[in-house]
Amino acid sequence: MGSTSRQLHVFFLPFMAPGHMIPMLDIAKLFTTRGVKATIITTPLNVPIVAKTIERTKTCGNSVVKIDIQTIEFPAVEACLPEGCETTDSKTTHDEKMATFASSHKMLRQPLEQLLQNHDHPHCIVADMVFPWTIDAAAKFGIPVLVFNVTSVFSASAVVSIGQYKPQMEVSSDSEPFVIPNFPGEIMLTRMKLPNFTGNKYVKAFFSDLMKEVVESEVRSYGVILNSFYELEPAYANHYTRVCARKAWYIGPVSLCNKDAKDKGQRGKESSIDKHECMNWLNTKHINSVVYICFGSLSNFRDSQLMEIAMGLEASGQQFIWVVRKDKNEKEDEDWLPMGFEKRMEGKGLIIRGWAPQALILDHEAVGGFVTHCGWNSRLEGVSAGLPMVTWPLFAEQFFNEKLVIEVLKIGVPVGAQQCVEFSGNDNPIKKEAIEKAVRHIMEGEEAKEMRSRAKELGEMARRAIEEGGSSYSQLNALIEELKALHS
DSSP states (O other), rough: OOGGGGOOOEEEEEEESSHHHHHHHHHHHHHHHHTTTTEEEEEEGGGGHHHHHHHHGSSTTTTTOOOEEHHHEOTTTTTTTTTTTSTTTTOOSHHHHHHHHGGGGGGGGHHHHHHHHHHHOSSSEEEEETTHHHHHHTTTTTEEEEEEEEEOOHHHHHHHHHHHGGGGGGGSSTTTTEOOOOSSOOEEEOOHHHGOOOOHHHHHHHHHHHHHHHHHHHHHEEEEESSSSSTSSSSHHHHHHHOEEEEEEOOOGGGGGOOOOHHHSSSOOOOOOOHHHHHHHTTTTTTOOOOEEEEETTTTOOOHHHHHHHHHHHHTTTTEEEOOOOOOOOOTTTTTTTTTTHTTTTTEEEEEOOOOOOHHHHHTTTEEEEEEEHHHHHHHHHHHHHOEEEEEOOOOTHHHHIIIIIIOOOOEEEEEOOOOTTTTTTOOHHHHOHHHHHHHHHHHHHHHHEEEEEHHHHEEEEEEEHHHTTTHHHHHHHHHHHHHHHHH
């Protein structure tokens, strides 16, 4: 009887930002390794990125892996955005424009419903957390929805507790600390470190509403998928399921589904540097001698901050790979670099302007530390690589992730960021002295060795979690069997 049943088919609907699309594509790959048919739903201009990323999934082991792509139109102009603005890379770094782009996702609902109307219905939809409307759209066709929460279990749980108890309303100033109530550990935050902290009322209202909608959608959905693994944050995983009452599956680190160098190098956009050139450069360095600095795809530091980073790196005496946004290109007058910086750093430092093959770099034995904005994908990739970190949170849930790294896992040091900043940058840069001190802290001395040892242990746990019999491997199997049972 089972042989005549239709193959389990799942739609995957990622938000159009690299930090959301890349892990969603990895999750789709993982589903296909369990015999599930996967279809990625995206907009036309994102198809090349998706197609390139899944190209090598056509064969996996002895079985043929099939990932389809279906497109739905994104009405950018109707949403008061530039024509062709279909990703967060499309010059959306201004806060209001970013909020407009993110809020306009609701305009995808009608095209998605039309797609569902005209095609065989999938058995399930895995929808990004910023698409809470997917639940009602899918309900019209009797399709269950799994929410993909793109952050840590720690952060997801913290958002629930703060939303429920509102401790930020009990303090008298933005800088006065409060304890997150009914939450494992005595975790202290300030209003300045919350995702919706901004002086822009429109942006503040957008993020406040979005956080509320995300929490509500998690409750109304069939369940939540998280890119984490139980052993990394067990107290918070237990809290999320028992206290927050979420039905959840921890199936990460999903980036580890990419086994070889070509798989790792093909994640996301085309690298701005030849991968072989980058690897050859690292091959000339000693083990744990290079620090990698990258702040994700959305950060946009002003020239004054980039200058401080450059001076701090030079003063630290460490070898480095530093990734900066592509609009900081070599043809401009590079006022953001000290005079003669690149000449002095020749052979010691490598600047990548644009997109870097991050997973490849982090996994290289020469890399011994990671300066990160605490975006969850990067942070989890750093854990998987067994690296101590300098934490430099900027916005969204990144200050929550910093708390996990520093206070719970104890594998990093803070650079000293005190408040969420705008996507367009901050007028009060972190100074070179703080950057130098933090970089030295994770690269030199006994404490650095201890942090690296703890990070290596977590990296080994991460790899065991996704192997056959591991916690994430088993949870994904259990989820797929449950979905099959719904339709048997």
